[in-house]
Amino acid sequence: MHKALLAVLATLVLAPATSAQTAPAALPDDQAQMKAHVLFLASDAMRGREAASPEYAIAAEYVAAQFFAAGLVPAGQDGGYLQKVPLVAYRAADHGDIVLTRKGSGPRPLLFGDDFTPGAVAGAARTTLDAPVVFVGHGIVAPRYKRDDYAGVDVRGKIVAFFAGAPASFQSEERAHFQSGATKAAIAAAHGAVGTILLTPAALPPAGGAWDRARTTWAKADGTGDMAGAPQLATLSATGAAKLFAGARTPWKTILAKSTDAEARFTAEPLGASLAVALRTSFEPGTSANVAGMIRGSDPTLGKEVVVLSAHLDHLGVKAEGKGDLIYNGAEDNAVGIAALIEEAKRFKASGKPPRRSILFLAVTAEEKGLVGSDYFARHPTVPIKSIVADVNLDMPILSYPFEDMTVFGADRSTLGPIVAKAVGTLGVTMSPDPDPAQGIFVRSDHYRFVQQGVPSVFLWPGQKGPGKAATAEFFAHRYHQVSDDLSQPIDWAQGIRFVNANYAIAREIADGDARPRWNKGDFFGLLYNGYGAK
Template sequence: MFRSVGAIALMSFAGAALAQTAPAPTPAPTAPVAKDTKAINDLVNAVLPDDQAAMKAHVMFLASDAMRGREAGSPEYDIAAEYVAAQFYAAGLRPAGDDGGYLQKVPLVTYRAGDKGDLVVTRDGALPQRLVFGEDYVPGAHAGAASTAIDAPVVFVGFGIVAPQYKRDDYAGVDVKGKIVAYLGGAPSSFQSEERAHFSGGTTKAIYAQSRGAVGTILIQPRPLGNAVQGWDRPRVTWARPDGTGDSPGAPQLATISDIGAAKLFAGAKTPWESVLKRATNAEAKFKAEQLPGSLAVAVRTTFRQGMSSNVAGMIPGSDPKLGSDVVVLSAHLDHLGVRPDMKGDNIFNGAEDNAVGIASLIEEAKRFKASGKPPRRSVMFLAVTGEEKGLVGSDYFSKHPTVPINRIVADVNLDMPILSYRFEDMTVFGADRSTLGPIVSKAVATLGVTMSPDPDPAQGIFVRSDHYRFVQQGVPSVFLWPGQAGPGKAATAEFFAKRYHQPSDDLSQPIDWSQGIRFVDANYAIAREIADGDARPRWNKGDFFGLLYNGYGAK
């Protein structure tokens, strides 16, 4: 699961992972524990019923040390992708990648700030004032250009949010065309949780700023820069454009400035910085947008390193003359975090639950369709994506470069990190209340004696933080499934996040109940079959925020 939620937030969610920005640092690994190799081998190689053994075998390969954590762009990831392609072939899926194959090449680019940048404030009647790296600012990294130089006025727009449904317009009364927008991070807690997650995103704010004509953005951090200084040149990953630069939606973020740097920008402003600072940590606060005195000259450089990875796509063609051209996508991410060379002891992040189990579920679900002897009425695509841990990169690339017409994709059902250490009694389906997929999923899982439960911690906005959200952004009704937290689920989920999430201990030495893996496959097959064979195309609920935002079918 994409880690932008943060370790503390995720542990809070467990006790109760689209994120659209670059991933936050991985939580500090727990101290390595000496392993009893024989005991582990006994556990891993224990005899299981055939169906459980088949599912486990995929995980044994994908989460083995030989795969070295399946980091996107690594040779080991490429081997894992070929393995999945071979399994798709064995399951009877037809190729749905590039050039008649199963693989869709995804060009990657790693980019980072190339130097410390240069920010200079100029005002009439005053000498230019150069801001201080590390104290006043850290530079941004612009995926879309190797060199960015802008000299323009700065307009403060509060939290940079325009949300008519909440009677909020932080741009009211100002013209930002050709100017730099400065904004505070976050969004009001009074917003619906998933909508709040959307409005909080830096990419959302950058896209809106660009739509108003802004040429760049600056994030105001109303405190010292702290860890942002240590990671000022950290690498970020996106998919590469033909010219070698990266996908870069919205106006570029030129820098992050501290409270000290903001005070210099606001010098002489109608609204004193001290007045803004008092309310800057309260996202409910509303500020009057205003152009700040003078102008800001910014020069930043970005360096790039090219890479390559791939998504894996296989298809069962639909049998219905009218519905067969519709495509139901079942997705799961294949990548994980790779190896951490600076870590002592076990430094391979195997990613068994996250997300080798999800990929194994996808493969076994494909085999169910073949074994049924009954082709679905709609086509069903099985999609293993790369770069989820880098920021939903592979799914973003696929959604913008689909191998089937995007207007024929009618739904996405996403499998990411199903925790299978307990007998689940319910399923949590993120996004179920936003489209007709909710009732469809509820009906399907009920046949297995499983109930559908609401999001146990809506404040985390999980709906926008896994690969299905890239389909949402193309207007496709989508859901994300997890075994629920009824009965033993809450404690088991909390234990996983506390001890194994994004740790080397997410491997096959942990207790996994493979009988629950089969139940999870059963549930997902029932869901996919119900969507694929239903008379009606899935549609957004009328008036749904995301459906309207992304012009989805049925929302208007």
């Protein structure tokens, strides 16, 4: 038996019982089964289920066992339920060197901490280049908004410098897409740039802030990390940017005056300067796993199509320092979502009626590290990616109140919206629009990795009608990504079963429908990722 598993079992047996364990409330069997999953997954013994930790590995084995008990066939790799996910943590190994050269003047090193902080390049241990710099505003190209920050310049083989952010006038989910660093890096690479520089209109944090913090992605065969787009080479302060713009056609003070206006439009221009950049990145490998189980579809034709139901299994682990409770148990985020996924699988077995389409139940790793496990699966799927017709994602359903509606992020982008509305309507639950569009939540959970492969996808939450608004605000203020997201908080297990029933109805409706889900014609994300039905 694995030593870590022995240690966990000993902890569970010998540790003093919590109040929740000492006097369990009398619950109907279905509620008790859902709570039992959360009692295990969110226990202190799981130490926050951080991706690649021994405790996460045990949690993955637990989910695999539950998938087996629910009658799912293995859909991982090598005939099992687990899909190995090679992870790598990467960080700037030192502060690197950046030297500015302008025609007619000698090399001028930029000062670490005052002028710049280095980037960490996931795809290479050493990054060395010397290239001219071109300013491109916010680094956005968005034809539907008549926005092209690269207009009039050739950036092939050059470094592009831009500000963070995107115009508030963009539709909220599309704005979230355009302001992400990954999108800006991809746009830069598509135009031939070899690197990017992020400009800030202020000073850098003391000592450069968290410039050397570790980031995580999935690892390539050579041990470096997956990297899409042009690498971010550095972040420049207002002081560093002033040096970069010295002698440029447009003075830095003019640029700076407009920099805090997300709606501002800048004219792209070469800056008449080059940067010689030398960076080192260090790598620390790790291994984690996604968990996948399937119900095979009964229809000879539709059974070849796959509906994915996803939820993330990992959480934040343990605080590095402090006193008292240091464990991020992740009860609502997302042990409850995993418990709902397991109980939903049981509904199909209990129904005695297999779905027409195949359904793949997927518990993913490293969501908290940047949707890494779902990205790995979407790009290394254990079923053909073209067979996946939809993803329904369960992430952090807040179950502390009797919900009256469901918020379905992405409902207005594909035919999944009407399908979900019909399914939850049979349970007396209505579907409500996004209560806070400015958050751009559609691009912030695991379903988005399927969107990026062209798959129509939605993300479900209990809605905010009635008591929902106050309960949601309380959770985000006092429990989200805090050690208080544990089993001491009020979780209404009857609402958990309502949530399971709603998701079962949704999955059944998608799986048994005559028509496969399709993007709405002309939808931004459907067109961007060449999704079915968007053209």
